[in-house]
Amino acid sequence: MKTTIDIGWRSGVDLESALLRRMSVKAALIFIAAFVLYLVSRSPALDEWDSVQFALGLREFNLWKHQPHPPGYPLYIFLGRVGTRWLGWSPEFALESVSCAGGALFVAAWFCIVRLQFGERFAWLLAGTLAVTPLVWMTATRALTDGLASGLLSAELYWSLRLRTRPSCKKLAAAALFAAAATGARPQLLPVALLILLAPLRGTSAKFWLTGGAIFIAGCLVWLLPTCYSQSALPGPVSGWRSYPAQLYSQWRWRFDHPGVFIGNEVSPTNIASRFAVHILGWFGIGLGLLWSPWVLVAGALLAACGLVLYVARFDARDGDFWKIHWSWAALLCAIVFCFLPGDQRYYMPIMPLLLVAVLRGLFQLPGALRFGALLLPAFLMSVSVPAAMESHREPAPPIRLVQFLKRRYPPEQRRNVVLLLSHCQRHFKWYAPDFTVYENTPLSAVPAEILAAAKAIYTDEPRQTRARGWQLVLDVEFSRSVVIYGKHHDVRLFRVQRINEP
Incomplete structure (x- = not known):
């Protein structure tokens, strides 16, 4: 005989399942719309050298040759190979399709997250705004791992939230598998993925912890x-199963010699302030596209x-619950990027929804018709993103134009x-014009004299590499575009290297 408690419990489960099905349909529609938007506006070529390294990795997955550089981003390479080997796509289209799908997953996942915490109307507003945010749109349309990794991490975050409300093994397995997938797409996210996975397990049984850990480890082993x-069979300084750990260590050691990457190379108030301006203020300048023009700024x-002032003034209990859940993983992600990575804003892509929630909630909570002021933000972002996407899709990146x-x-x-x-452009020449004679990060004095004597012409994209007695630099051509479209290589100059007595 069924008790009242049994009937109530079953009704609650049925209601949750029905709501989940409806939300899944809406999330799928958002995913499809965002994917189509990003795919039709994707970049026409491989914009930066990381993109070229991924394309080279589809041909030969060799981390010793930086194809790509360690840690290798294996899930991204695998999905790219599915496109090239099984579907017959070009490397550029395969990698960009994966990135577009990752960006679409990112938008759809945050629709689900915000719907759980703030309701459906605000979730639709957030998803639409997030989809047209310059950083998200420009990153998702390039052959980079950040769109895929951000999408998988956000999917893990969604299942982690559901795990908090009503724990179950299915939700735990979903969160653990998405955590493993996010780590496979971008292994640097391991600490963040682990924190998101373990946070809702506080107060649960040891069996639950062991189950989640086992599923996560099994997913990572895949x-x-x-x-x-694959790396153990390659020739290199270290062979066998020690090869991949050695590659990881070499990449970690590389960071300590680059002040723009590792904060510990130069700890000073000036350096900290400079990093803060590039990293954190970049959320607004590049993330929201404020650097597009003076008027836009x-x-x-x-x-x-x-929006931020109104948000602080109208901060309520739901906002407190939202930040209580998200502050820890967001702070860890920011600390990792701020201390160990350059200031490329694509690394902060998972932070964008949190920034948009703060600005949009402030405007959305205005009384009466003033609430429609929240639509000003997506309209403003579209006024930047649409022309930026059109230019990005129509014109190749400056390094490609130089080639x-x-x-x-x-x-x-x-x-x-x-x-x-x-x-700066050596990888682009290796992919698009390998018949030129290229010296990578090599000073002019280190090039054999017979090579220089027989050269029809000598060029460089970095004046500091070619300062030598008896030689002069003449600016030949310069290609540039807005940093909002993409910051790295947004301005490339080509110099002709000539002897002083040459005409």
Whole structure:
């Protein structure tokens, strides 16, 4: 005989299942819409050298050659190979399709997260705003791991939230598997993924902890073991199963020699302030696109400031619960990026929804018709993102335009005698124009004299590499675009290296 408690419990479960099904349908529609938007506006080529390294990794997955650089991003490479080997896609289209899908998953996951915490109307507003945020749109349309990793991490966060409300093994397994997948897409996210997974397990049984840990480890082994095996068979300084750990250590050691990457290289008030400006203020300048133009900067700063002030003034219990859940993983992510990574804003992509929640909630809680003021933010972001996406889709990145410039100037039979001393665009030439003679991060004095004597022309993209007695630099061409479209390589200059007595 069924008791009242049994009937109530079953009714609660049925209601939760029905709500979940409806939310899943809406999330799927959001995913499809965002995916189509990003796919049709994707970049026409591989914008930066990390993208080129991923494309090279589809041909030969070799971390010793930085194809790609350690830790290898194995899940991203695997999904890219599915496109190239099974579907016959080009490396560029395969990698960008994965990134677009990751960006769409990111938007859909945050719709689900915000719906759980603030309701459906605000979730729709947040999802639409997030989809057209310049940082999210520009990152999702490039061959980079950040869109995929952010999407998987956000999916883990959603299941972690559901795990808090009503624990079950199915929810735990989903959270653990998404955590393992996010780590496979971007292994640097391991501490963040673990924190999100373990936070809702406080107060649960040891069996629950062991189950979650076992599923997470098993999920990680799915990408870790093939990666270790593939690298163990490659020639390099270290062979066998020690190869992958040695590659990871070499990449970690590399950070300590680059002040722009590791904060500990130069601990001073000036350096900390500079990093803060690039990293944190970049959330607004590049993340929200305020650096698009002076007028956009003024209007966007006023809009963001109004939203944040109103948010603080109207902060309520639901906002407190929201930040109680999200502050820990967000702080850990910011600390990792701030201390150990350069200031590229794509690393902060998972932080964008939190920033938008703060600005939008302030405007959304205005009384009466003033609440429609919240629509000003997505309208403002679209006024930046749409022209940025059109330019990004229509025109190749500055490094690609530089490659095309030299390919037009020199026919294939002459390119072997054109010497390029490159510090920024070397990977692009390796992919798009391998017939040029390229020296990577090599000073002019280190190039053999017979090579220089036989060269039809000598060029460089970094003046500091080619300062030598008896030689001069002449600016040949410069390509640039807005940092909002993409910060790295947004301005590339090509210098011709000539002897002083040359015409």
